[in-house]
Amino acid sequence: MSDTAMFAMKQVSKSYGSAYTLHPLNLHISRGELVALIGPSGAGKTTCLNILAGTIEPDAGLLHIAGKPASSYASGKHLAKAVGIIRQQFDLVGSLPVLHNVLAGRLHEWGFGKSLLSFLFPQDKHIAADALNRVGLSDKLYDKTSHLSGGEQQRVALARLLVQQPQAILADEPVASLDPARAEDVLAMLVRLVQEEQLTLVSSLHSVHLARQFFQRIIAIKEGRVFFDLPTADVTEDHITDLYQLTAGHGMDER
Amino acid sequence: MQHIPSATSVRKPHRRFGIVRVSVYMAFLLIIASWIYLFIGEQANLAELFSAKNVRYAVQFLSGLAGVGVDHPAFLDIESWKRALALTYQTLQMSLMAIGFATLGMLLTVIPASRVVAGGTESALLRAWNRIVYGLVRAMYVISRSVPELIWAMMIIFFFKPGLLPGAIALALHNFGILGKLCAEVVEDLDMRPIRNLASSGASKAQILIYGIIPAVLPRFLTYILYRWEVIIRTTIVVGFVGAGGLGHEFKLSMSWFHYTDVTLYLLCYLMLVFAVDLISAGLRRWMQ
Amino acid sequence: MSSKLLDFHKKNILTVLLSAVFIWSLFSVQWGPDLFHPGGQAALGQMMQGLLQPDWSPAILRLALSAAWTTLAYAVAGMSLAIVIALVFGVLASGVLASTRTARNVQVIGFRGALGFMRAIHELVWAWLFVAAIGLSPFAGIFAIAIPYGGILGRIFADMLQDVPEEPITALRAAGASRLQLLCYGYVPIAMADMLSYLMYRFECAIRSSAIMSFIGLGGLGFQIQLSLQDLRYDQVWTFLLFLIALVVLVDMWSQLLRKRLVA
Numbered sequence: 176m177s178d179t180a181m182f183a184m185k186q187v188s189k190s191y192g193s194a195y196t197l198h199p200l201n202l203h204i205s206r207g208e209l210v211a212l213i214g215p216s217g218a219g220k221t222t223c224l225n226i227l228a229g230t231i232e233p234d235a236g237l238l239h240i241a242g243k244p245a246s247s248y249a250s251g252k253h254l255a256k257a258v259g260i261i262r263q264q265f266d267l268v269g270s271l272p273v274l275h276n277v278l279a280g281r282l283h284e285w286g287f288g289k290s291l292l293s294f295l296f297p298q299d300k301h302i303a304a305d306a307l308n309r310v311g312l313s314d315k316l317y318d319k320t321s322h323l324s325g326g327e328q329q330r331v332a333l334a335r336l337l338v339q340q341p342q343a344i345l346a347d348e349p350v351a352s353l354d355p356a357r358a359e360d361v362l363a364m365l366v367r368l369v370q371e372e373q374l375t376l377v378s379s380l381h382s383v384h385l386a387r388q389f390f391q392r393i394i395a396i397k398e399g400r401v402f403f404d405l406p407t408a409d410v411t412e413d414h415i416t417d418l419y420q421l422t423a424g425h426g427m428d429e430r
Numbered sequence: 431m432q433h434i435p436s437a438t439s440v441r442k443p444h445r446r447f448g449i450v451r452v453s454v455y456m457a458f459l460l461i462i463a464s465w466i467y468l469f470i471g472e473q474a475n476l477a478e479l480f481s482a483k484n485v486r487y488a489v490q491f492l493s494g495l496a497g498v499g500v501d502h503p504a505f506l507d508i509e510s511w512k513r514a515l516a517l518t519y520q521t522l523q524m525s526l527m528a529i530g531f532a533t534l535g536m537l538l539t540v541i542p543a544s545r546v547v548a549g550g551t552e553s554a555l556l557r558a559w560n561r562i563v564y565g566l567v568r569a570m571y572v573i574s575r576s577v578p579e580l581i582w583a584m585m586i587i588f589f590f591k592p593g594l595l596p597g598a599i600a601l602a603l604h605n606f607g608i609l610g611k612l613c614a615e616v617v618e619d620l621d622m623r624p625i626r627n628l629a630s631s632g633a634s635k636a637q638i639l640i641y642g643i644i645p646a647v648l649p650r651f652l653t654y655i656l657y658r659w660e661v662i663i664r665t666t667i668v669v670g671f672v673g674a675g676g677l678g679h680e681f682k683l684s685m686s687w688f689h690y691t692d693v694t695l696y697l698l699c700y701l702m703l704v705f706a707v708d709l710i711s712a713g714l715r716r717w718m719q
Numbered sequence: 720m721s722s723k724l725l726d727f728h729k730k731n732i733l734t735v736l737l738s739a740v741f742i743w744s745l746f747s748v749q750w751g752p753d754l755f756h757p758g759g760q761a762a763l764g765q766m767m768q769g770l771l772q773p774d775w776s777p778a779i780l781r782l783a784l785s786a787a788w789t790t791l792a793y794a795v796a797g798m799s800l801a802i803v804i805a806l807v808f809g810v811l812a813s814g815v816l817a818s819t820r821t822a823r824n825v826q827v828i829g830f831r832g833a834l835g836f837m838r839a840i841h842e843l844v845w846a847w848l849f850v851a852a853i854g855l856s857p858f859a860g861i862f863a864i865a866i867p868y869g870g871i872l873g874r875i876f877a878d879m880l881q882d883v884p885e886e887p888i889t890a891l892r893a894a895g896a897s898r899l900q901l902l903c904y905g906y907v908p909i910a911m912a913d914m915l916s917y918l919m920y921r922f923e924c925a926i927r928s929s930a931i932m933s934f935i936g937l938g939g940l941g942f943q944i945q946l947s948l949q950d951l952r953y954d955q956v957w958t959f960l961l962f963l964i965a966l967v968v969l970v971d972m973w974s975q976l977l978r979k980r981l982v983a
Contacts, residue, residue: 190871255895266890271908277902283895288902332890339894449980453973461799464792471788472938474857488852525749530741576964580843580934581941584948585766585956595748607738609749645920648730655737664841671843671934685847697844704839 180242181206181343181375182227187236189222198399199236204377210367211386211407212379215419220379221347223396224244227377228345229254235408241342246418255283259341261332261365264352269321272333273312276320277303280338299338306334310364326357333365337372344369346378350385362389375423383415494690503691510695514677518699521666521676524594525707528601528666529659535606536613542604543567543610544617567610574607583669597674601665605658617643653719656711663707667700675705770955779955782943783962790939791966793857794929795866798922804869808834809876815906816898831877835869844929846935860932864925875917879910912981919974926967940966 177372184202188195197219203408204210206351212220224239224409225231229245236244241257246255251388267276274297281299297303310330317324320331330383336344349357349365366389369376380386386407388394393410395402395418402418453505468474478484497503504510542563590596625642633641670678677696684692725732746756811814812830817823836915846863851866853859888905912951933941940963 230889231892251892252895252897255893258893260890260893262886262890264886266886268887268891268908270911271904275904275908279891279896280894280898282891282900282904285900287897287899291903294903335894356928447978453977460791460795463793467788467792467954468796468861472792474861476858479853479856479858487854491848491852520747523744526740526744527747530744546941557808572968573960573964575739576942576967577960578931579852581944581960581963584945588762588892588948589756590754591756593754595754605959627764645730648734652730654739663837668841668843668931681844685851689777694843697840701839705835708839712939714733718733719786 179205179339180239181208182377183237183239184226185237187226187233187238187307189226189231189233195399197226197233200401202394202401202404204375206375207373208375208377208392209369209390210217210375210377210392210394211390212377212394212396213381213383213418214402215380216398218396219399220396224345224347224379228260228262232329249354251285254423255339255356257342257343259336259339259344261336261344261349262347263328263349264328266332267320267335269319271320273307273315273320273323274300274315274317275302276331277306277334277338280306280335281341283339302338303334306337307331309337309368310334326353326361329353329361330364333345333361335367337368340372341374343375346376348379351381358385359388438683458685478506491690494688496696497646497694498689500691503694504689504694505698509693512672514695514699517677517696518703520594521670521678521703522663522673522707524598524674524676525601525659525663526600527665528605528662529655531598531602532605532609532658533583533600533655536563536609539567539610540613543571543614547598551693568586571610571614574603575611576607577604579604580668580672582673587673591618592675592679594675597666597669597676597678600669600674601662602673604660609654609658612654613647613651616654620646623637649718657713660708660711663704732845737798743763746759751844753974756915765951766956769955769957771962773957774952774954775958779958783940783959785939786940786943786961787966790926790929790941790963793860793932793937793939794864794922796861796917797929798868798925799874800861800865801868801921801925802918804837804865804870805876805964808869808874809873810875810880810902812877813880813906815880815902818898827877831874834870834873834877838867839870840867842867843934846932850935855936857937859935860929860937863932864928868921868925868928870917872921876910879913879917883909916974916978919958919970919977923967923970923974926970927966930963 180203182202182204184200186199186201187197188199189197197383200223202223214220214225219231222231226233229240231250240248240254248257263379268279275294278293278297278299281302285293292298304313304316307316310333312327312330312334315327315331320328344365346365350361353361362385365378366376376390378390387410391407392405394404395406395414397418403414405414451525493499497505504514542560545564579601583597586596586600586603590599620643624640624646628638628642666676667678667681670676670680671682673679677700681696681700682691684690684696721956739838759849807828808819811826812834814823814827817826828850842863846859849862851858887909888901891901891905930939930944933939933943936942940959942954943959944963947959
């Protein structure tokens with residue numbers, strides 16, 4: 176396993192019942208890469224991300240995260256140092272102030288006593304303030320999280336990732352619930368922060384436009400298989416049309 | 431570039447949490463004051479609580495309940511079981527009567543108790559009358575639910591001879607106010623659009639009631655009635671203490687005569703009754719869904 | 720088709736059924752003039768009169784005020800213990816701390832059962848059992864409130880913790896939070912508003928429960944009501960009752976105020 180690989184999948188597959196959600200898959204993602212996962216809904220993007228994140232176990236195959244087998248991460252705390260996750264929304268605890276949601280990124284460093292103490296006397300507050308400053312929300316430190324707009328909440332989730340300091344970020348449709356202008360803002364910010372911190376980013380997206388705009392490499396998944404895996408510059412309109420074309424006949428053959 | 435916001439700009443006063451914060455302080459104050467008062471004013475004494483004498487009493491009482499050293503514990507005696515089950519049956523009847531009376535009272539008052547004025551063609555006099563009735567019924571609800579069942583029972587036992595009826599009425603007097611309040615809220619939260627629709631299509635008042643109001647409120651009413659029935663069954667034993675019959679009455683007598691194995695028997699029956707009613711009520715509510 | 724018709728009529732069937740059992744229950748009473756005390760009507764009349772003219776003399780008011788405080792103090796002390804019981808048992812009964820599926824099932828069934836037993840028995844029965852076991856002590860009253868209220872609060876807390884939306888919890892887990900950290904940074908803050916408003920509702924009930932602790936010999940408004948009833952002083956009975964009502968209404972107002980804030 177070379178040291179440049181952030182994620183390496185070897186013949187990884189996952190099925191629910193008799194149907195494959197993910198056919199045996201080989202994937203190699205190097206450190207510092209910006210990868211977009213696109214494809215029709217239900218194609219297996221989320222399953223793929225969840226396997227990379229270690230939240231679901233593949234049925235077969237080998238997965239290395241940051242050069243170590245995924246199974247060697249004994250606890251969530253160790254994994255959290257390697258991989259951070261951001262999803263559509265609803266990821267934050269709405270009733271807590273923004274500060275505590277951001278500091279939740281430190282929980283893997285803290286013991287239970289320190290996390291309790293932090294409710295009364297926020298610990299490592301400067302780290303949270305710094306992170307919020309970088310996502311442009313420095314004035315919202317003590318606001319109730321549920322009072323923030325959708326875009327702002329996604330930025331709080333970004334700040335939490337900054338505090339967590341993983342080596343790679345997995346994003347599952349991070350901007351799906353935002354309007355187009357805000358989606359671009361948040362995604363631009365995510366990519367900028369990833370580049371500043373020299374992290375790896377793998378993000379599923381339903382917008383091909385956004386994928387082309389912000390990512391270097393696009394992996395298309397269709398019916399649980401890699402449809403194409405190309406540098407962004409090489410992706411043509413034909414590729415995209417083929418990817419999203421309905422394949423009713425093909426699907427029926429398979430059953 | 432990266433300046434950490436100064437404390438003053440960040441620590442905005444958040445008025446939203448005003449009442450919550452004051453409530454938390456008040457709660458802590460109340461808790462501390464109460465415990466201090468109970469320790470000093472009421473002479474609560476933890477050391478005495480666990481004194482050797484108390485431990486001996488407790489052991490004695492518990493072994494009494496378990497029937498240790500008793501020749502014929504009541505809970506192993508067929509005749510005692512028959513008597514206890516008859517009492518259980520009576521207690522169940524009392525609870526049904528109680529929830530029935532409370533429901534009747536609620537149904538008679540719930541419409542004036544809800545601020546729903548259909549039509550709006552009444553004269554000023556009628557409106558004023560409605561408002562007075564509303565206030566009166568609401569006051570009745572407050573009095574009714576603020577006074578616990580046991581105290582209602584203590585009062586009406588001056589009027590009724592001991593038996594199941596005063597128990598049921600005492601239970602009903604308390605639950606009438608609670609049911610009334612809950613159900614009036616249901617009526618007030620009613621979606622008025624379908625009802626106005628019915629009215630505009632020429633339905634009479636009775637037709638509006640049958641096709642518009644009752645179907646909309648019935649499920650919630652039934653849910654509340656079943657839920658209060660669960661509470662009532664737990665309380666039947668308590669009104670029995672002051673002469674309202676049923677398990678509670680016999681429980682009290684056995685306690686005062688130190689017939690502890692009888693106490694165990696009645697407690698068993700009581701628990702069976704409570705769990706059975708909980709199951710029936712939950713089952714009916716699920717079935718209704 | 721017929722099953723749909725049944726679905727449609729389920730509520731009506733239930734209504735008929737409940738009405739029928741109510742009517743059946745009425746047969747347990749032998750209706751007639753024998754149900755009443757001979758002097759019952761006079762007593763009722765005096766009682767009504769007492770409501771219209773309660774005793775507002777300063778001595779009684781002072782007594783009522785101190786009795787109201789005693790009642791409140793027992794309710795608060797009982798509730799404070801009940802909260803501790805409910806938090807511990809509720810968290811365990813919700814199973815959010817369990818590491819494996821089996822551990823979770825064992826925990827949930829065991830602690831839910833314990834909570835069910837605690838709340839099945841009425842607080843006054845608990846009180847009486849305590850008095851019989853340890854003698855008359857303020858703790859009998861406090862524990863008698865704490866146990867059933869701990870039972871009901873614990874069950875509701877467990878339900879609320881189990882109903883917490885999954886997404887924030889998954890996100891916290893991915894950020895490396897341990898189970899205890901999930902509890903205090905995820906489950907509890909999310910369920911807090913609901914838990915508090917239910918707690919306030921139960922606090923109102925605890926005031927009433929505290930008032931009836933007089934029955935086993937503890938002080939407070941219930942005790943004064945009992946004494947006045949024995950003396951047939953209905954005007955005083957109503958003074959104390961009105962104090963009890965005022966206490967309940969005050970707590971109710973507080974809880975509604977708080978609930979409005981918490982829900983928003």
